[in-house]
Amino acid sequence: MKNLLEVHQLSKCFGDKAVVKDISFSIKSGEILGFLGPNGAGKSTTLHMITTLLDPTAGRIIFEEQPVADYNYDYKRALGLVPQDIAVFSDLTAYENVKFFCSLYGIKGTALKEATKTALDYVGLLEHKNEYPNTFSGGMKRRLNIACSIVHKPKLLIMDEPTVGIDPQSRNKILEVVKKLCEEGTTIIYTSHYMEEVEAICSRVIILDHGEILDEGPLEDIKAKYLPYGADNLEAIFLHLTGTALRD
Template identity: 55%
Template sequence: MNLVSFHEVVKKYDTSIIVNHLTFYIGEGEIFGLLGPNGAGKSTTISMLSGLLSPSAGDITVDGFSIRKQPLEVKRRIGLVPQELAIYETLTARENVTFFAKLYGLRGKLLRDRVEEALQFVGLLERAKDMPSTFSGGMKRRLNIACAIMHRPRLIIMDEPTVGIDPQSRNHILESVRELNRLGSTVIYTSHYMEEVDAICSRIGILDQGKLIACGTKEELKRQTGQEEKLIFDIDGRYDAALLEMKEHPGVKLVEERDNGHCLEVTVKESSSILQDLLFITQKHGITLRKLSRIEPNLESLFLQMTGRSLRDE
């Protein structure tokens, strides 16, 4: 079931088209990574989904509700963790979360329980009476998350939630994303740290110049770009006959000798379909296989091939 759907969404200013007929979906229960180089239209897309900007054309639905026709229903279902901190330095941690909880209509015991629950979840309950001015950057980011989740939204949008924080806080936030997803929230996650998206996202969409140029799992993106894998056979024994037979296999692109003949590096389009064949060849020719390694294309290389730019390019 799809929780979020973009239908031919356009955003333009005068004659400049920032988002160009964007159509895609996000399934319920996904952690969906939204990537794009600077100026790709990512922030504008997030702003339209969260109701901060209105589409020039098209529509976005969340849980069946239209952002154009039923914006309040959409906003009730969303928790937004913006890139820029959205907390009040003159309020305590508890007062910050309480303020945002009241905006969502929470009152009485339910409000108090949800505030405590959110602070507990991000590990700040013991600092509930403290001012954010006494917090580290990572703690402020975690408070930002508490303010976005206390109403238990069906969709959580995390826009660069780990910018400028220490590794320990980053790991805490990534684990929080996984836990929120396990508890039932769908998550949209944007980041300039490719390794984060690679680690936690089940599906990925790549924007460039306002268009969605690719969308799918990492495996699906790899097939779309035609990127190849490498299998490294660490071997003992004579391999001349095996080398020739591997080269003749239709699924093998290239076979190269490495480490003075102690390794064979086999370039293939998709290892899962031919690995058993290659293992059979080594056994057939009496080669002792000490170790087998698989090198996949990483998300950075996929992104670079699709956009021609690094994610962090200005």
């Protein structure tokens, strides 16, 4: 399986402070990669560089074997981002929100309408398409956030804490959506403070702290590696490596 995304010696400094320090990793097509680290580890900065919201101080990002800087427009069309904060318009209906985000990718006419309906149906909100986000539960808002991010069928989807502050039923629905997206070919970078989520859906993990990769690999290999140290689950491994409980 080919690499969809490659990160080569990526660094980011703010003044004299190095926030991301010469990290390299790759993501294969159709993979769900758990991208983990305590607060301040450099996760968000790395994701912002991958999405081109931040320019790296050094290093390269390669997408489908081409440098991102060489074709940013096409690259951005291939990206989807589910931000941690809800990013929808309260004065637009669910349908209007998803349609608006879809239109940003140049999709028009009948294709725009069909893509909007498909995305809403995907996350279980089609029957609520004419309702406004301020009438939604927290879990429904999170699902609407996802619909807005997948409506253009991105090749690479970045999900930043997509289940924060919601009930278990809504969390399970979102995890079902994530697994279905992967089965249909979407490659996903998934960050979470809930290790049970990561263990349920991710095939590989990267653990980051102080801007450096502490370890990475297939989830089962990582778990086997640290079992002799008494770390018998991902949360214990995280604590072993970083000295920090993930939800501290």
